[in-house]
Amino acid sequence: MTFPDTSFQIGTIAISPPLVMAPLHEITDQPFRRMIREVGGVGLTVSEMISSEALIRHAFKAERMMASEGERPYAMQLSGSDPDHLAEAARMAEAAGADIVDLNMGCPASNVTKGGAGSALLRDIRLAEACVSAIVKAVRVPVSVKMRAGWDASQKERSEYLDFLKMFENAGIQALAIHPRTRAQQYTGHADWSLIEKAVEAGMAYPIIGNGDVQTAEDAHRMVRETGCHGVMIGRAALTNPWIFRQVIEPGFEVTEAQRIDLCARFFRLLMDMLDEREAVHKIKKIGGWFTKGIRNGAHFRQRLNQIHDASELIRELELLKQL
Ligand SMILES: Cc1cc2nc3c(=O)[nH]c(=O)nc-3n(C[C@H](O)[C@H](O)[C@H](O)COP(=O)(O)O)c2cc1C
Helix, strand or coil: CCCCCCCEEECCEEECCCEEECCCCCCCCHHHHHHHHHHCCCCEEECCCEEHHHHHCCCCCHHHHCCCCCCCCEEEEEECCCHHHHHHHHHHHHHCCCCEEEEEECCCCHHHHCCCCHHHHHHCHHHHHHHHHHHHHHCCCCEEEEEEEECCHHHHHCCHHHHHHHHHHHHCCCEEEEEEEECCCCCCCCCCCHHHHHHHHCCCCCCEEEECCCCCHHHHHHHHHHHCCCEEEECCHHHHCCCHHHHHHCCCCCCCHHHHHHHHHHHHHHHHHHCCHHHHHHHHHHHHHHHHCCCCCHHHHHHHHCCCCCHHHHHHHHHHHHHC
């Protein structure tokens, strides 16, 4: 069997199809993940990054951590740099029903890295090891890590990420997602897929999930061909094209304009079911318009979207868009 008919395992959990919706802060919350699951083709969804500190202070609402309906398997992603706090947060994640606990070692945002979390953990392999080991010891569910290529170009050139791969294996992680940009690159330049290939060649006991710059279904196929990775994680492309996962597994799958408008309406209903109206309107203004990219009158709709204040206005705009 060849990709995408294969699956891979994270511990005892089969990821099938071998496609992962990337964690996106303030985007991959429960309504978004439910919408992506309804569209289909995804083998694993991941929460947005949840600060372990916020979680254990109960500053993050526990019910928001849960898997949404039909969402299994589901990984919860934690950020932090204090091993004890991460262990406590991981226990909370497991108790809330996470199938997998993931540790963020990639976030480049300075408000995260200044506390030593996210990609800053790539500068301190001892601390990173203590964090990963603490989580692995704290929970029974499998633990995964999502990392970048390193802090900066010089660290990448020294291939220090390979030391991390070995350390992760010894610490007992069960999967690794790698976004091969350095922290210094943020989102500029290109994801260097040769690092994904090297990670696969390193022959670790856990699967490697490739990530970065998959913009089309064909890119996902190419990533597997070029790197041999076991799974593909897609982030930004799924925002304008939530059907990308379906297109990977069903070549030729096309999306109509009506489906794009209907998805926007369906997503809004999910937002209204799970959030209060103010939050739902805020989210649809931020995210909903992306699904209408490329359709006739889509640009006009997105302009109107910026001006709406409540649910009834949004529903009216969607009706108008359908009639045009
Ligand atoms: C708006 C935004 C939010 C993100 N939030 C997270 C996050 O919470 N946790 C994480 O590990 N990565 C996060 N990332 C990184 C993505 O998961 C992914 O690694 C990156 O976008 C590269 O994949 P892509 O080219 O398919 O988008 C975020 C990226 C973006 C653009």
